[in-house]
Amino acid sequence: MQILLVGATGFLGRRLRLALAARGHHLRCTSRHPPLPAHGTPTGEEWVAVDLAAPVDWAPLLNGIDVVVNAAGRFGGGRAAYAALHTDGPIALFEACARAGIGRVLQISALGSGGPADDALPFLRSKRLADARLLALPLDATVARPSLVFGPEGRSARALMAAASLPWLPLPAGGRQAVQPVHVDDAVAALCALAEARGRWRGRVVALVGPAAMSLRDYLATLRAAQGRGPLRAVPVPGRLVAALARLAGRLGTGLDRDAGALLEGGSTGDPADLHALGIAPRPASAFIQPEEAPALALAAAWPGMQALARLALAAVWWASAAVSFGLYPVELGAALLGEAGVPGPLQRPMLYGAATLDAVLGVLTLAPLAMRLQRRLWAAQALLVVFYSAVVTVTMPAFWLHPFGPMTKNLPILALLALLAWAAVPPRPWTTSSSSGSTC
Incomplete structure (x- = not known):
């Protein structure tokens, strides 16, 4: 198929690009800063510079396209940046898809959007508004909402790995928040299947989650054990102190900020049944890191x-x-x-x-x-x-x-x-x- 992949250089976008190309699809990729080709652009791949947060003429980009996948997103930047990148830009894209008669649209959102906490969190609210508009349009559309996604190069994964490497770890409420992390390879496999599944997932919201929920403390302990370190020593800290530390972490560009902390505080869990229906058995957190990867990842985690x-x-x-x-x-x-x-x-x-x-x-x-x-x-x-x-x-x-x-x-x-x-x-x-x-x- 001819696929327009928006946000093709992001954490999920670049992996999704490789996976879709490996499955034989032709890609038109967009990014604010397209990569420079090392030895020419691969066959069946085209790059276009697009800033989703700015006005875009989507008509020529949608010409000949069968499927549109929106993988653009970010943490940080404030309410205005979220509204432009997660709401206004995607809605303009989705409405252009409806006018062009695009056969399939896949929106990568965030688990937790759609709940009562949305109005209090600009990140979640911005995602919810775009999701709702997409599902209201006459399109074969699906919204995928990943939980915490683990991938060695992901900012949040690196931050959590670094936190797990600390000898003493301060955790809000002792780390009792419920999470259901999913490995990036499982998430990408599910996204590929959803992009190819015409009609069968129309109007659906799919949770991309691991096999079972676990506490944040247990997840961090699992990441710590995979690094070859001893038991996790958690120190419960007041919520206000955690919020202040999250604001500081956001300013330092660590990958954890107020919105990330609020998402963790509110929990991030779902039903893995949809992944099983797609033919994917999500791996548990204990299998995220292979033994041969552990030494290098442990060093990278300790470096910050x-x-x-x-x-x-x-x-x-x-x-x-x-x-x-x-x-x-x-x-x-x-x-x-x-x-x-x-x-x-x-x-x-x-x-x-x-x-x-x-x-x-x-x-x-x-x-x-x-x-x-x-x-x-x-x-x-x-x-x-x-x-x-x-x-x-x-x-x-x-x-x-x-x-x-x-x-x-x-x-x-x-x-x-x-x-x-x-x-x-x-x-x-x-x-x-x-x-x-x-x-x-």
């Missing part, structure tokens, strides 16, 4: 915590240096050291306080949620400053290298830590298409 600890340590170094220069160490002695470095007397105190201010600012920036490009510049600037300080001391006061407390040799692991953070701040290479195997990336 390790990176946060490294940044805290660096910030502490800069702030301690600032505090010492501002007066914890006698100012006269600090100025005298600058004199040994060749700084004239009138400039010694201004330079001492200036360097202390710079150290304090670097400590703040070290913990700031900067973009990757700015992070790389920050780590490079800190490394250059450490090298500069070390060079000046080496030339003017070489005896510090022989100090029994090793104040200079400690700069070496700091430089190594900055190099590691700079390496981690390099964004992944752009996702590309390849014609070597038809439709793989």
